[in-house]
Each structure stands twice: as C-alpha cells, then as structure tokens.
Amino acid sequence: MRIVVDLNRCLGYAQCVPLAPDVLRLQGEEALAYDPNPDDSERQRVLRAAASCPVQAIIVELDPPADRTTK
Amino acid sequence: MTTASLVSDLVTSFKTTARLVIVGASLAGLRAAEALRDEGFTGSLTLIGDEVHEPYDRPPLSKQVLKGWVPAGNTKLPRMRAVDADWRLGVAAIGLDRANREVLLANGEKVPYDRLLIATGVRSRQWFNPDEAKLAGLFTLRTCDDAAKLQEALQAKPGRVLIIGAGFIGSEMASVCRDLGLEVTVAERSTAPLVGALGGVIGDIAAKMQRDAGVDLRTNVSVEALEGDAGGHVRRARLSDGTALDVDVVVASLGSIRNIEWLDGAQLAAGFWGVACDAGCRAFDINGVVTDTIFVAGDIARAPHVLYEYQFLSIEHVDAAVLAAQTAAHNMVNLETNRRPHLPLPQFWSAQFGVNIKGVGVCSFGDEIVFTQGSPEDHRFVAAYGRKGRIVAAVTFNHGKWLDYYAAMIERSAPFPPPPPGYDLPTNAEPMPARFRDPREPTGLPDVVLTGHDPTSRGAEFRPKRPKSGDPNS
Numbered sequence: 001m002r003i004v005v006d007l008n009r010c011l012g013y014a015q016c017v018p019l020a021p022d023v024l025r026l027q028g029e030e031a032l033a034y035d036p037n038p039d040d041s042e043r044q045r046v047l048r049a050a051a052s053c054p055v056q057a058i059i060v061e062l063d064p065p066a067d068r069t070t071k
Numbered sequence: 072m073t074t075a076s077l078v079s080d081l082v083t084s085f086k087t088t089a090r091l092v093i094v095g096a097s098l099a100g101l102r103a104a105e106a107l108r109d110e111g112f113t114g115s116l117t118l119i120g121d122e123v124h125e126p127y128d129r130p131p132l133s134k135q136v137l138k139g140w141v142p143a144g145n146t147k148l149p150r151m152r153a154v155d156a157d158w159r160l161g162v163a164a165i166g167l168d169r170a171n172r173e174v175l176l177a178n179g180e181k182v183p184y185d186r187l188l189i190a191t192g193v194r195s196r197q198w199f200n201p202d203e204a205k206l207a208g209l210f211t212l213r214t215c216d217d218a219a220k221l222q223e224a225l226q227a228k229p230g231r232v233l234i235i236g237a238g239f240i241g242s243e244m245a246s247v248c249r250d251l252g253l254e255v256t257v258a259e260r261s262t263a264p265l266v267g268a269l270g271g272v273i274g275d276i277a278a279k280m281q282r283d284a285g286v287d288l289r290t291n292v293s294v295e296a297l298e299g300d301a302g303g304h305v306r307r308a309r310l311s312d313g314t315a316l317d318v319d320v321v322v323a324s325l326g327s328i329r330n331i332e333w334l335d336g337a338q339l340a341a342g343f344w345g346v347a348c349d350a351g352c353r354a355f356d357i358n359g360v361v362t363d364t365i366f367v368a369g370d371i372a373r374a375p376h377v378l379y380e381y382q383f384l385s386i387e388h389v390d391a392a393v394l395a396a397q398t399a400a401h402n403m404v405n406l407e408t409n410r411r412p413h414l415p416l417p418q419f420w421s422a423q424f425g426v427n428i429k430g431v432g433v434c435s436f437g438d439e440i441v442f443t444q445g446s447p448e449d450h451r452f453v454a455a456y457g458r459k460g461r462i463v464a465a466v467t468f469n470h471g472k473w474l475d476y477y478a479a480m481i482e483r484s485a486p487f488p489p490p491p492p493g494y495d496l497p498t499n500a501e502p503m504p505a506r507f508r509d510p511r512e513p514t515g516l517p518d519v520v521l522t523g524h525d526p527t528s529r530g531a532e533f534r535p536k537r538p539k540s541g542d543p544n545s
Contacts, residue, residue: 002149004128008390008418011472012427028425029451029469033135036128037145061149068125068150 001043002061003050005034009057016049016058024049024058078406085185086404089114092174092182094164094333095190096120098128099369099392103188104154106400116156117182119174121163124215130389132218133243134422138250139226143219164191166536167337172364185364186403189334189346189354190396192370193327193387203297208305209321212240221322225251229319232256233308235294237264239421239428239518241324242277246423249284256287256316258294258308261508268518269430269466271506272440273454276447276468280424297321327387327518329371336536339365340526344385345373347526350412352399355526366403368395368413377414378481379436379463379521384417387518391415416478417519420471426450429471431478432464433519440505441488442497445470452497453477456505457487 003023012030023038023046038046050058091107093100096118104118120126128146135141159176166175173181195213198204208229210221225232225248232248234241237259248255261267263274264281281288289310298307308316331341339362340347340355347355348367352374355361367374369392376384398413421428437456445452445468453473456464461484465477473492480489488502 002147004149006390007130007420008429011474027422028427030471031422031425031427033140033422034131035135035141035145036131037141037147059149059151061151065150065153067153067155 001040001046002037002064003034003046004036004059005032006057006059007032009055010053011055011057013054015052015054019049019052020045082404082406085114086110086112087114089185089404090117090183091115091186091188091403092117092119092184093188093190094119094174095188095192095330095369095371096122096158096160097126097190097192097369098148098389099190099192099396100188101126101148101154101396102151102393103190103368103396103400104156105151106397107404108152108154110401110404112400112404116154117159117184118154118156119159119162119164119176119182121161121177122214122216123161125158125160127215129213129215132215133212133240134247136215136218137212137222137225137244137247139222143215143222146215164333167334167339169337169365187365188396188399188403189365189367189371190369190392191330191333193329196323196325196328198297198323198325200296203299203305205303206297206299206305206321207303208299208319209297209323211323211325212244213327221320224320225253229253231316231318232320232322233258233294233316233318234322234324236324236326237261237277237281237288237290238267238324238326239265239419239423241322242281243421243423244322244324245281245286246284249286249424254287256289256318257281258289258292258310260291260293262290264288266506266508267435269434270437270440270456271508272503273466274506276450280426280450284424327370331371344383344520344522345371347373347383350374350376350414351402351410352395352413353402359526366399368392368399373522374413375524378416378484379433380524382521382524383526384433385520385522386415386417388417388419390418416482418474418478419518426468427471428466428468429474430464430466431474432456432462432481433521434464434466434505435507435519436521437463437487437505438507439487439502441502442500443489444473444492444495445497447497455487455489457502460487461485462487462489 016024126148163177195211232255264277266274293311296309329345338357346367352366354365370387373383373385375381402410437458439457451469
C-alpha cells in the first residue's frame with residue numbers, strides 16, 4: 001500500500017506511532033519518519049494510525065485506482 | 072442565447088474535447104493530472120516524464136532511504152484518484168513548438184496540445200570538473216536511482232564520507248551518516264550550514280548540532296579537486312585551505328539546476344531561476360507578455376507574491392508544488408472570471424541530528440532575527456525574522472506546534488518583533504542581525520529565492536533554438 005505524510009501539517013503529536021510502529025517512527029522529539037510503501041499486512045494498523053492523527057496529515061491510498069497498474 | 076450561456080457552453084465543450092499535456096511526471100505533474108480530472112476534465116490528457124519511474128516522493132530519499140530502512144524504489148506516491156492519462160515515461164521532452172502547439176519528444180514524436188503545463192522541475196548540479204565527475208564513489212542525490220546507488224555505497228561501510236555543501240539535503244545526509252556510524256566530513260563554502268536559507272545566527276546553531284553529533288564540519292572552505300586511484304575510484308579530496316582528505320565516498324550537494332533547456336527557442340521568460348509565470352500560473356513570454364495556453368507549476372515556476380513586494384519567488388518545496396499544480400489545473404480549464412491565484416506561504420521541514428526543523432515564510436527576505444520562545448542552547452526554540460518592522464518568516468527547532476501562530480502573523484504582516492506568547496521565553500529576546508550573506512558571496516543556493524520584480528530582466532535570458540540530435544527540425 002502507499003502513504004504519504006504531509007510533514008508541513010504534521011506537528012509531531014506522535015499519536016500514530018504506537019498504532020503502526022513498523023510504518024511510522026519518531027526520530028528525536030518531533031520528527032516523523034515513515035515507510036511510504038508499507039506491506040499490505042500493515043493496512044489495518046496504518047488506517048487506524050491515519051484516523052488517530054489530530055491534524056489528519058497521513059494521506060493513504062485507500063484503493064489503488066484502476067489505471068494504476070504497478071504494485 | 073446570452074453571452075453567459077455561450078461562454079458556459081464553450082467551457083463545457085473545452086472540458087470534454089481539449090488535449091491537455093503535462094511535461095514533467097513527478098509530484099506537480101501527478102497532482103495536476105488528478106486535479107484536472109477533479110475539475111471535470113474528460114478530454115485527452117498526456118503526461119511526459121524523462122524518468123522511467125512513476126511519480127515518487129523525494130523527501131524520504133535523503134532520510135529513511137539512505138539510512139537503509141526503506142528501499143529506494145518504495146517511495147511511490149499514493150494516487151488520489153484515477154487520472155486515465157496517456158503516460159509517456161522514460162522519454163524526455165526536447166522542444167516546444169508554440170506556433171504549432173506541439174511538444175517534441177526525444178524519440179522524434181510530436182505531441183499536440185491545446186493547453187500545456189510545464190512541470191519539469193530541477194536536477195542536481197553535477198561536479199564542476201567533468202573528468203573528476205566520472206570517478207566511482209562520487210554521487211549526487213535527486214532521483215531514486217541516485218538514492219539507490221548512494222545507499223549501497225554507504226552500506227559498504229566506507230572509511231570516510233565527504234559531503235560537499237551544507238544545505239538542508241547535505242546536512243540531512245551527514246546526519247544519516249552519523250546514524251550509520253560512518254565518519255563524515257562536511258565541507259561548506261559559507262560560515263556555517265544552512266546559512267543560505269536561514270542566516271548566520273541559525274547557521275551557528277546548526278554547526279554546533281553537526282559537531283556535537285561527531286561530524287567533521289569544515290566551513291569557509293571549498294573542495295578544489297578530487298583524485299582517484301588506479302581503478303578510477305575517488306580516494307582523496309583537496310580543499311582550498313591546503314589540506315587533503317582521504318575519502319571513499321563523496322557526495323556533491325551543490326543545489327539544483329532548473330530543467331529549462333527543452334524550452335530553448337520557445338521564447339518564454341525562462342532562465343536560471345526557472346520559468347516566470349503570473350500568480351495564476353500562466354507563463355510569461357520573453358517580452359513579459361502573458362501566454363494564454365502555457366502554465367507552469369512546481370520547482371521550475373517563478374511567480375510574483377503579494378507578501379514579498381510582488382517579487383518573483385522561486386520555491387523548491389513540496390507543498391508549493393502541490394498547491395500550484397491544483398491552481399494551474401483549475402485555471403487551465405476555466406476562463407478568466409473563474410481563475411484563482413496561487414499565493415502560498417512557503418513552508419518547509421527538515422529532520423536532522425534528531426531535531427525537527429520547520430519554517431514558514433521567506434527567511435532570507437528578513438534582515439533581523441529574534442528568538443521568541445524556547446532555548447537555542449537546547450535546540451528547542453522559535454525564531455522570527457523581520458524586515459522594516461514587519462514579521463516575514465519564522466523557523467522552529469523542535470517547536471513545530473507553534474508554527475501556525477507565526478504563519479498567521481506573517482500573513483497579515485504583523486509587527487516585528489512579534490509579541491511574546493507570555494511563557495517559555497528565551498533568555499535573550501532582543502532582535503539581532505540575521506546575518507544572511509551578501510548574495511555575491513559563494514554559498515549554497517537556498518531553496519526559496521526572491522528573484523526581482525520583472526518577469527524577464529532578472530535571470531530570464533534569450534535562449535535561441537539550438538540544433539539537437541533527434542530534433543527533426545534541426
């Protein structure tokens with residue numbers, strides 16, 4: 001699956017980190033690092049993490065559009 | 072039939088039958104394509120990109136990718152919707168024929184357009200000596216292919232890495248090297264890291280962060296020559312202070328060059344700082360006359376901004392690319408009474424040495440700086456930049472939650488120094504010179520630049536058409 005975190009919007013609340021720790025990590029006090037193309041097995045955790053974000057900075061590709069052919 | 076309904080019919084018809092072409096298939100190109108479909112455009116849409124890869128996210132390349140956590144090919148951008156476009160990837164545009172409204176491709180094909188979006192972005196500046204540039208072990212970082220090669224070289228545990236240029240990306244790479252336990256030297260021509268973007272006061276703090284983390288930071292020094300071994304691998308760097316360094320990996324982080332060469336002969340206002348356009352993303356021609364069919368978005372765009380004395384602003388930031396793409400898309404399929412301006416407040420972030428650096432506004436437009444919150448000694452603070460008694464920008468180190476407070480003040484040109492928030496005050500809250508360098512002195516190019524008032528006088532140059540291989544007209 002594919003995600004992108006809007007790091008201008010992200011304020012480092014880190015609510016998402018414990019919900020999907022293999023995809024979203026905090027580096028230092030407030031810098032978020034993420035795996036942009038996590039394994040599909042992370043899907044439920046990523047969706048929960050995205051929903052938990054107080055500023056809704058995590059953009060998730062819910063269903064790949066029909067014209068996107070590559071994995 | 073009334074004029075209004077006639078015009079409305081024209082717009083509707085255009086949205087179903089027009090041929091729209093986007094040159095540049097990265098972030099701005101993709102988001103523009105999606106926005107065009109969101110606008111109800113159902114006609115023919117073509118995306119042309121010189122990289123074979125589908126659009127991917129670049130900021131992770133200098134961070135989680137180099138660190139080895141995320142593979143270089145795994146930063147592909149999520150799609151917001153289907154775009155149903157004709158993707159022409161791996162084939163560069165090499166010319167623009169405005170008279171016949173055609174984009175010329177490197178494979179000899181011509182792609183006709185009714186409206187064109189220029190989003191060809193920038194590339195990394197290569198090492199200045201072409202013989203030395205062929206050395207193995209010398210890298211630049213812009214594309215995911217660049218990142219894959221550099222990550223592999225860092226994985227091999229080189230004895231010493233030399234990073235030339237301490238802008239944001241150079242500093243982020245130095246941070247990753249230290250995280251990986253690698254010895255790293257950073258050579259910067261200016262007095263400190265990040266000086267071009269943030270000035271000398273903040274640069275001194277960035278320098279301390281690097282040295283505290285174990286980076287061998289050399290300032291006021293340039294790299295004059297690179298020497299290779301018998302196998303053609305870089306092994307030694309000669310610095311302008313007379314010293315020499317034994318190195319195994321060298322990364323030239325020398326800023327970017329706008330990809331304007333394919334527009335030679337098209338007589339657009341294109342030059343060093345990009346292609347000039349109005350606030351509605353419409354390109355100017357070389358005489359400063361706005362065009363009707365050509366739009367510009369992303370790193371290559373240069374547009375006047377109301378907050379900065381209407382000077383043309385060049386921005387190499389992710390959010391500016393996305394917002395300009397959406398504005399350009401909207402304006403491409405609407406007539407003048409429905410057009411929108413693209414007037415972003417520049418925003419950026421950088422993660423390095425465990426510190427989250429965020430900023431808003433154009434820092435280098437200011438000449439004074441004041442710490443307003445936190446503690447510079449602990450790398451947790453907010454600083455505001457001022458010019459003529461008005462706040463023009465702010466930067467935070469591990470204090471990002473406060474950025475919107477300052478953004479709102481910048482948007483209304485509030486007084487400088489700004490009123491203190493009432494607690495968390497720094498020990499020194501007096502304004503001081505921000506210490507930006509004289510623009511004539513050599514330093515890294517900042518990624519936001521004010522480039523003057525005229526679409527054509529500053530940076531734009533007359534670029535006659537030159538014969539090119541593969542160009543059927545030559």
